[in-house]
Amino acid sequence: MTAFWQLVFRHQKVFRRDKMQVFFSLLSIIIVIALYIVFLQNMQLDAIAQVTTVTDATKAMVNEWLVAGLLSMMAVTTTLGAFGIFVQDRDGHVSIDFLTSPMSRIAIQLSYVVHAWMIGLLSTVLALSVCIVFLGVTSGSWLTIGTIAEVLGLLTLSVLLASACNMLVIVFLQSQQAFSTFATLVGTLLGFLCGIYIPFGVVPSFIQTAIMYFPISHTTLLLRQALMEDSMASVFMGAPASEQLSYMLQYGVVYELHGTLLSTTWSVVYIVAWTVGLGIAGALLFMYKKR
Amino acid sequence: MIKVNELRKQYATHEAVKGISFSVAQGELFAFLGTNGAGKTTTMNMLCTLLDATSGTVTINGHLLGTQQGNDHIRRSIGVVFQQNVLDARLTVEENIRARAATYHLSKDTYMKNYAFVREYLQLADIEKRYYGTLSGGQKRRADIARALIHRPHILFLDEPTTGLDPKTRQFVWQTIKRLREETNMTVFLTTHYMEEAAVADTVIILKDGRIVAEGTPHTLKMMHAYDVLTLVFTDVMHGEQWLRDRQIAYDEKQGVYTVAVTSPLEALQLLKQAEPFLASFEVVKGTMDDVFLHVTNEEVVSV
Numbered sequence: 001m002t003a004f005w006q007l008v009f010r011h012q013k014v015f016r017r018d019k020m021q022v023f024f025s026l027l028s029i030i031i032v033i034a035l036y037i038v039f040l041q042n043m044q045l046d047a048i049a050q051v052t053t054v055t056d057a058t059k060a061m062v063n064e065w066l067v068a069g070l071l072s073m074m075a076v077t078t079t080l081g082a083f084g085i086f087v088q089d090r091d092g093h094v095s096i097d098f099l100t101s102p103m104s105r106i107a108i109q110l111s112y113v114v115h116a117w118m119i120g121l122l123s124t125v126l127a128l129s130v131c132i133v134f135l136g137v138t139s140g141s142w143l144t145i146g147t148i149a150e151v152l153g154l155l156t157l158s159v160l161l162a163s164a165c166n167m168l169v170i171v172f173l174q175s176q177q178a179f180s181t182f183a184t185l186v187g188t189l190l191g192f193l194c195g196i197y198i199p200f201g202v203v204p205s206f207i208q209t210a211i212m213y214f215p216i217s218h219t220t221l222l223l224r225q226a227l228m229e230d231s232m233a234s235v236f237m238g239a240p241a242s243e244q245l246s247y248m249l250q251y252g253v254v255y256e257l258h259g260t261l262l263s264t265t266w267s268v269v270y271i272v273a274w275t276v277g278l279g280i281a282g283a284l285l286f287m288y289k290k291r
Numbered sequence: 292m293i294k295v296n297e298l299r300k301q302y303a304t305h306e307a308v309k310g311i312s313f314s315v316a317q318g319e320l321f322a323f324l325g326t327n328g329a330g331k332t333t334t335m336n337m338l339c340t341l342l343d344a345t346s347g348t349v350t351i352n353g354h355l356l357g358t359q360q361g362n363d364h365i366r367r368s369i370g371v372v373f374q375q376n377v378l379d380a381r382l383t384v385e386e387n388i389r390a391r392a393a394t395y396h397l398s399k400d401t402y403m404k405n406y407a408f409v410r411e412y413l414q415l416a417d418i419e420k421r422y423y424g425t426l427s428g429g430q431k432r433r434a435d436i437a438r439a440l441i442h443r444p445h446i447l448f449l450d451e452p453t454t455g456l457d458p459k460t461r462q463f464v465w466q467t468i469k470r471l472r473e474e475t476n477m478t479v480f481l482t483t484h485y486m487e488e489a490a491v492a493d494t495v496i497i498l499k500d501g502r503i504v505a506e507g508t509p510h511t512l513k514m515m516h517a518y519d520v521l522t523l524v525f526t527d528v529m530h531g532e533q534w535l536r537d538r539q540i541a542y543d544e545k546q547g548v549y550t551v552a553v554t555s556p557l558e559a560l561q562l563l564k565q566a567e568p569f570l571a572s573f574e575v576v577k578g579t580m581d582d583v584f585l586h587v588t589n590e591e592v593v594s595v
Binding site for chain 2: 003006007009010013014017018092093094096097098099100101102103
């Protein structure tokens, strides 16, 4: 095993053995599930009941809406949690030990990014596995191989974007306390900025516009489109297209920016552009901040 | 082994190191002393490639500090024991050392050989499977030193390695350093607040406000900056005091004990012969590195 992978392996071990850090990286997910059980599911079902009959397919669709939000949020919070090792190492002076070794600065910094990316991907894939079973058992609707492959691709993209975003931010977080505060804020903000805690259509239009420019919300959007495609077709079968579109706009399954419906391709390109941009900015910051 | 020439470090508004020059020979135990904020850690961080110097040149083991290639070679040549614990609390001692060894690109065979070496030197057998976070201060220090030696460096930097340790562990640390020097001819660069530790060094440098204020062997420094002290208790105090005044000897008196500074034990012997008729008891106390430090820095020293 090369020095680089040994270092990544070390970050993983330290992260996994810090049970509290793992727990807090999943805290926002637990909150989402709790909110969903308490009122989010019923709220959606009640709204749908006003335009069409609520069936098992409807419940499956609403569950998939939850799963999409949960997975996109998890991509961010778990990578951020994994990046906590970077802050912990710097705060606890562990990083200076690495810096006296002949390993290049870039390789050391990159090892944290790869570690965060791996934790994010592993966590979201594990969560997806659980969600597949959850969706199948609760509504008898099992995801197709094609949908699972599409979701896996989107999760990879989500984790890459989340890693790039988090990498840029954590460079400025100098202490564990600052990191914990930031992580708490992120968990809460994401719930709103990705239209998970409250439906997208409920917030004022200027906030909707801000959300549409927020790149991470596009991963939620794409995951919803991928997961809910079949169930939406079933639920809105026979209903006017405008009703389905209205639902999609209300619950953030599609965005309408300045009168134009944003396409899937548009969202993918937007995510990739942000990932590359943030990745370059983060790498430059990493390189110029030696300690 | 280490050559430092006109080394400077300027922060925004503060010059921490003001053009210091010194050299350290192979196998030497080099003690770097100074008051808090004198520039010891800044200098050590520059030598360990953690900080860029503002100006000046440093060569370590024949490699120029500050260039990419030079720094890489230097990092392979040095081992650093930091003042604070830098290993992972949630990894075992062995896991910690293995993870750090990987950063030196050691082959499996080399690692196994080196690990056996540090395991024996630092007596790791009883702690290697334990989590670093559960170890006592002394056990942690053993692990820290083992980590610093895992790639078998030529130079060992020790930043206040015995601060906060119990006497037994301090003794163990010093025995290990002594053995390393004897058996591997390792160069040791030490910063310490404990003057008794500096007293066993080959060369001592004392830093104040970023400048070298004293340099030499402990013996020469003591000759230059410390006095032996003769304490006297007289049977006849009036005669004793009169005798001191007659000879214009400066003295200090506390509760009947008279203290006189002498330049050598021989001078003390001559005084004792003269004072013998009215002398009850006496003691000659040799000058120490504490005295040297106090003299050149005009500061209080940390008592051991």
